[in-house]
Amino acid sequence: MVQVRELANTTAEIAQKLGIQKYDIYGSSSDSIGVEVERGEPKQVKASNRSSVIVRVWNAEAKMGVTSTTDVDPQGIELALKTASEASAFGVSEHAPDFSPEATAPAAEIDRELVAPAEVPTLIDTLLAAENELIAAHPAIESVPYNGLSQRNIDRFYLNSDGALRDEACSYSSIYLYAKAEQEGKKPRSAGSYKVSTSLGELDVKGCIQETAAKTISHLDYQKIKTGKYCVVFSGEAFLSLLGAFSNLFNAQSILDNQSLSTPESLGKVIASPLLSVCDDALHSANVGGETFDGEGTPTRRTPLIEEGVLTHFLHSAGTAKRMNAQPTGNANSGAKVTVSPNFYHVFPGKAGDREYALETAENVILIDDLSALHAGVSPLQGSFSLPFDGWLVNKGDRTSIDSATVAGDFCEVLKSIIYVESEPDITPGGVCPRIWVEGLSITGE
Incomplete structure (x- = not known):
């Protein structure tokens, strides 16, 4: 872990020697270890130590130069400061970056501690047991081709020549299971689940197994659906995927670059x-x-x-x-x-709606669990999308897996066509979101 106060003092001394008046440094490092298994045997063990430090220097003309390094000893910092200082001569004059006015403002205090990582054999045994339990959950579940159990410790810091000094560290563990089921005369069906927690001891491995099994089994006996307009229910994860694909709506830099669906007047x-x-x-x-x-x-x-x-x-x-x-x-x-x-x-949920909806009583709605091909099926500047999905046709609580289909529409119209936001949220790595009901989306099926 970087000793931030010692680094700040060292950097200040070097900057004074080099005649540099204004600078800042942002850095992060991570130690991670992960394992994968395959059919009852360890498949891969990966360990890594990664670090990245960004050094920025401003010259007398308020132009900024920047360089990156992985070396935070005195020699490394001196070289980075020199390089960034030389690069500042070529910095932009218009809208040049500057210190944040809140770089020295109080930040939230969160009680976190770095957790000592579990031994590799423990990780392997845990993941092997999860694989075995998942395969045993149903005769059709043939394998768990994609899986992983990992631990990571992360350290971050920021300092600048105006006296800003911040650092934080955290730990987390995660598990990913993706099962494949096969039936005679049918295409293989797959589903997965991801869980994350602060430590291996608190990681919901059992919940990941159960969720993966339930989703995979529910995709058996799939059927084709007719093309048409449907009421669509997005899972929390699916809706967040769509929201992330059109995040330029809220991104001020995208708006200033005219690369957004919004304008400053929005x-x-x-x-x-x-x-x-x-x-x-x-x-x-x-x-x-x-x-x-x-x-x-x-x-x-x-x-x-x-x-x-x-x-x-x-x-x-x-x-x-x-x-x-x-x-x-x-x-x-x-x-x-x-x-x-x-x-x-x-x-x-925002305002309360005129009525509530439930999958147990709804007739012929599409429940989308996961969206695919977001890199190819989204036009961020036009607002349109056409995406394959995994999901079910739901009729009064009965779910029938959909063979293959795509959902298409305009994201701005999707936002305005929401008819219900459920109260129970799904927790995903990218956010917290309940199921979202949208009226009249185009589904291309058979």
Whole structure:
């Protein structure tokens, strides 16, 4: 782990010797170990130590130079400062990056401790037992071709010449199981589940096995469906996948670059059903390993994006906030170019609807569990999508797996066509979201 205060003192001495007045450093490192198994035998053991340090220096003309390094000893820092200082002569003059005005503001205090990793044999035994239990859950489950159990310790820090000094560390463990089932005369069917927690001891391995088995079994005896318009119910994970694909809606940098479905004037406008509310919340209790500061040292926070259908905020770095007369939101990624990205979505009901819906009573609705080919089937600047999916036709609680089909539409219309937001959330690695009911989406089936 980097000793941040010692690094800050060393950097200040070197910068003074080099005549550098303004600089900042953001760094992260991770130690991870993961295992995979195959048919009762260990398949792969992977261990890695990765680190990345971004050093930025400003010259007397307020131009910035940047370099990266993995070496934080005095010699490495001196070389990085020299290189960034030389590069500053070629820095941009227009909209040049600057320190975040909140780099020294108090950040949230979260009680976290690094957890000592379990031994590799323990990881292998745990994953082998999970594989065996999953295969034994149903005669049709033939194998678990994709699986993994991993542990990771992460350390992050930020410091600058104005006295900012932040560091944090966290641990998490995760398990992924993806089973394959086969029936005579049918195509193989697959499904998976992912769980994450702060340590191996708290990881819900049993829940991952049960969820994977239930999903895989439910996809047996699949049927074709007719092409047409359907009421579609997105699982929390599926809706977050779609929301992430069109995250330019909230991204201030994308908006300033004219690469967004929104404009600066979109704030305060209705963009979704009043039944929907969305926040970006890095500090949500379900966000295992959530960050308390971003790449510019800005504290992370809960940022309302959509409140009862109204677009209320964008996600900002220090630079975009300055240009749009707003406040940084803790969503910046430091680098040669500062970028903006969401931390952890929290989707929840807005206004109460006229009626409630339930899969136990609904007739002929499509439940989408997982969306595929998001890299190819989405047009972020047009708002359109056409995506294959895994899911079921649900009729009064009875689920029939769908052979193969695609869902298509316009994301802005999807947001406005929401007819119900359930209250019970699904917890996923990218956010917390309940099932979302959308009226009149196009499904291409048989």
